[in-house]
Amino acid sequence: MGKTFAEKIMAAKSGRRAVSASDIVTVKPDFVMSHDNSAAISKTFRGIGVDRVVCPEKVVIILDHCVPAASDKYANNHKVVREFVAEMGIENFFDINAGICHQVLPEQGFACPGELILGSDSHTTTYGAFGAFAAGIGRSEAAAIWATGELWLRVPETHRIEIGGRLPAGVTAKDVILSIIGQLGADGVLYKAVEFTGSAIDEMSLAGRMVLANMTVEMGGKIGYMTPNEETLTFVRSRSSRDFDVVTSDPDAEYERVIRYAAADFVPTLSCPHTVDNTAPVTDKAGTPFHQAVLGTCTNGRLEDLGLAARILKGRRISRRVRLLVFPASQEVYRDAMRQGILADLAEAGAVIMNSGCGPCLGAHEGVLADGEVCLSTANRNFKGRMGNPNSEVYLASPATVAASVLTGLITDPREFFQGGGR
Amino acid sequence: MSTIKGKVWKYGDDINTDVIFPGKYTYTVSDPAELARHAMEDLDPDFAGKVQKGDVVVAGTNFGCGSSREQAASCLVAAGVGAVIAKSFSRIFFRNAINWGLPALQCPAAVDALQAGQAVTVDLERGCIEAGGQSWKFPELPAEVQGILTSGGLIPYLRAKYQKNA
Numbered sequence: 120m121g122k123t124f125a126e127k128i129m130a131a132k133s134g135r136r137a138v139s140a141s142d143i144v145t146v147k148p149d150f151v152m153s154h155d156n157s158a159a160i161s162k163t164f165r166g167i168g169v170d171r172v173v174c175p176e177k178v179v180i181i182l183d184h185c186v187p188a189a190s191d192k193y194a195n196n197h198k199v200v201r202e203f204v205a206e207m208g209i210e211n212f213f214d215i216n217a218g219i220c221h222q223v224l225p226e227q228g229f230a231c232p233g234e235l236i237l238g239s240d241s242h243t244t245t246y247g248a249f250g251a252f253a254a255g256i257g258r259s260e261a262a263a264i265w266a267t268g269e270l271w272l273r274v275p276e277t278h279r280i281e282i283g284g285r286l287p288a289g290v291t292a293k294d295v296i297l298s299i300i301g302q303l304g305a306d307g308v309l310y311k312a313v314e315f316t317g318s319a320i321d322e323m324s325l326a327g328r329m330v331l332a333n334m335t336v337e338m339g340g341k342i343g344y345m346t347p348n349e350e351t352l353t354f355v356r357s358r359s360s361r362d363f364d365v366v367t368s369d370p371d372a373e374y375e376r377v378i379r380y381a382a383a384d385f386v387p388t389l390s391c392p393h394t395v396d397n398t399a400p401v402t403d404k405a406g407t408p409f410h411q412a413v414l415g416t417c418t419n420g421r422l423e424d425l426g427l428a429a430r431i432l433k434g435r436r437i438s439r440r441v442r443l444l445v446f447p448a449s450q451e452v453y454r455d456a457m458r459q460g461i462l463a464d465l466a467e468a469g470a471v472i473m474n475s476g477c478g479p480c481l482g483a484h485e486g487v488l489a490d491g492e493v494c495l496s497t498a499n500r501n502f503k504g505r506m507g508n509p510n511s512e513v514y515l516a517s518p519a520t521v522a523a524s525v526l527t528g529l530i531t532d533p534r535e536f537f538q539g540g541g542r
Numbered sequence: 543m544s545t546i547k548g549k550v551w552k553y554g555d556d557i558n559t560d561v562i563f564p565g566k567y568t569y570t571v572s573d574p575a576e577l578a579r580h581a582m583e584d585l586d587p588d589f590a591g592k593v594q595k596g597d598v599v600v601a602g603t604n605f606g607c608g609s610s611r612e613q614a615a616s617c618l619v620a621a622g623v624g625a626v627i628a629k630s631f632s633r634i635f636f637r638n639a640i641n642w643g644l645p646a647l648q649c650p651a652a653v654d655a656l657q658a659g660q661a662v663t664v665d666l667e668r669g670c671i672e673a674g675g676q677s678w679k680f681p682e683l684p685a686e687v688q689g690i691l692t693s694g695g696l697i698p699y700l701r702a703k704y705q706k707n708a
Contacts, residue, residue, distance in 0.1 A: 143684050143686050143687075155569055156568070156569070158569075159569075159572065162572075163697055166697050166701065167697055167700045167701055167704065168700075168701050168704045168705065169704060184568075184569065185569060190570070192569065192570040193569055193570070196569050196570075239610055240609075240610055241608065241609050241610040241634055243610075255610040255634050256610065256634065256637065257610055257612040257615075257634060257637055257638040257641055258610075258612045259612060259638070259641040259642070259695070259696045259697055260637065260641060260696065262697065263696055263697075263700055266700060266704075267700065271686050271687075273684075305556045305604055305607055306555075306556065306603050306604035306607065306630060306632070309603075309604060309630055309632070309633065310633045339604060339607065339632060339633065341633055394556060394558075396556075481565035481566070481568070481609070482564065482565045482566040483565065483566055483568075483569070487566075500560070500608060500609075502558045502559075502560035502561060502608060503560065503561055503584050504560050504561065504564050504565075504566075504583075504584040505560050505565065507564075507565075507566050509564075509584045
């Protein structure tokens, strides 16, 4: 019996010849990522009784959750992080001018195929798009890796999601993953490795692949990975000089489940309040009014996403009834979008262009909702209170749906903007 | 630690970390008493004021889904919760609970039977849950996990290990 991707990586990183699903192994990750929570992690680390971070070269810290600081508490938090990285000689530190961790980490070359990346953020799964084994962990676990260089993991069973064919015009990776989460449920792949395969995945852009991997955790997945395609390998080689091996599942590997979809069947999809798996086709909710829209975040703040929205909004004005906030996923994306005129198009349409960061996604600042307000967001979570107010509602959608909808202030099917092709 | 006695707080499926501990507090609240005050804030506003030491949170499938925020576990510990019994746990919550010395026990039969407010006893050594004259076994946790749990969490576990080696 062959081995899955997950089994191969877990064996390699635990120094064992072979492991199987359900084994518990102690692994040495290639990188451990944390963000603003590094202040709390540093306090926990100091409680362990170790003087130095054992592997400073493996530690990647990116400030993104509340940048620039929204209050003295956040400011002091950032200060603790800056002092800690200086004291410990952590070179891979990115201050508030870098962007969202899940975009910055790959941009800076820390996500190569076949590597093991653990991060104290649930959307660490994003790096599965690069063929890495990437999973979220807790803060104490990040502290433990700083102190010991290792952590225990359970080798997950693998579910394969195969998507064949081509997506219809106006339908994006976001619609695909929301739809799959709706069908499988919030615990549909609980504790499992998810492997995305099929011709639609082979042809999908890197930005789209990152959306699938990012949101795999929203159906309970431990990792969501795919074999890197040529665009992905070109990106990785342009960002990192490390040697890497592309690791793939054996043809006779054991999958716990194989689920097949036809790309042509996907339609623009929403997650309705208050859970990600509460999905509906956009057409079912068309005409629903909202107050604020968010374009960006670690899910959909890449150049491709902003460009798609700009194509719809260029030369038009958003409704006076809504506010549109744009959060590029990184400052690099911000600069590229600026050079390409994308930000100008969005701003001229009436959008507020924010700095790169998590913004209001987790309810800390920069666009918290008022009582009774509804937000249409390209983010990955819509739980009650997520955007800072339990008396508000959040719908999740693709950048195309958000762009089409802000023109009227009513949820709108974006496909009418894609007649005559284009994706 | 090996026996937990308290009353049941019962909730449904897919209880997420945003309703257990709102994201807006994750970088500004760290004091245990304050953590405890916000526990379950957006799910059950009565919880924080009424929960007592040793009480047990009982929930359906996928408890703790969502963010990796460790406060979803530590706020329950701070509030005095002795154990969480669920049909299943979100992966990161399960790890966070163990790492905070909070037993996270998977036992669907007990979840179906237990009622809100009912007195319940959890015996970690014997691996069973008892309430109203009934008893349910829960699956043994892996040895690595047991070691962390009995040390009171990952950090105490590592601290003890380093002191031993020093």
